Amino acid sequence: LAKTTQPISMDSYEGQEVNITCSHNNIATNDYITWYQQFPSQGPRFIIQGYKTKVTNEVASLFIPADRKSSTLSLPRVSLSDTAVYYCLVGLPRDYKLSFGAGTTVTVRA
Amino acid sequence: SAVISQKPSRDICQRGTSLTIQCQVDSQVTMMFWYRQQPGQSLTLIATANQGSEATYESGFVIDKFPISRPNLTFSTLTVSNMSPEDSSIYLCSGDRDSNYGYTFGSGTRLTVV
DSSP states (O other): OOOOBOOSEEEEETTOOEEEEEEOTTOOTTOEEEEEEEOTTSOOEEEEEESSEEEEOSSOEEEEOTTOSEEEEEEOSOOGGGOEEEEEEEEOTTOOOOOOOOOEEEEEEO | OOOEEEEOSEEEEOTTOOEEEEEEESSOOSEEEEEEEOTTSOEEEEEEEETTSOOEEOTTOOTTTSOEEEEETTEEEEEEOSOOGGGOEEEEEEEEEETTTEEEEOOOEEEEEO
């Protein structure tokens, strides 16, 4: 499994865009990049997954450059309820063994 | 995506006793996973559970301490045996992957051993 590196924490204010970059220099050819969100006292929740370029859903966007050695999760116009830990994972789509790194604690302030 | 009901949500147990945590999935899933999460820390995989076969444990976790059952495709249990305060943690289960929605997790069991 490719090792990932992401910032430990980030602070933001309501209405701002939050961008979290994850480094995965050893990503394999068939690996996908997946992001999970975890609120206190809850299990992680899938946010978005991508292989290359850009993926967007109703929650976030995921930007992956051509070399795929990093990726950026973009949360548009965050609110207080977006305060959570965000995990970047890299692996095969059918690799059931998720390897969670330290994650990024995002704190949104009013 | 699947919904996983996990119980109990929290418990306080005496050292030396055992606690069984249950996870019920609202649809059939091929594999289920059990994780441990220390407060403020990331998740650590304990074991992978398939129906009809013995669970596969990660390094540092053994069956005698964390026996797992997987009697069918919608249910699994994890037992924390002969507990000590070091077992105080959050335990989470996770179900099979939906290709569009990733893995589904239970809400966790917060265990305190006194």
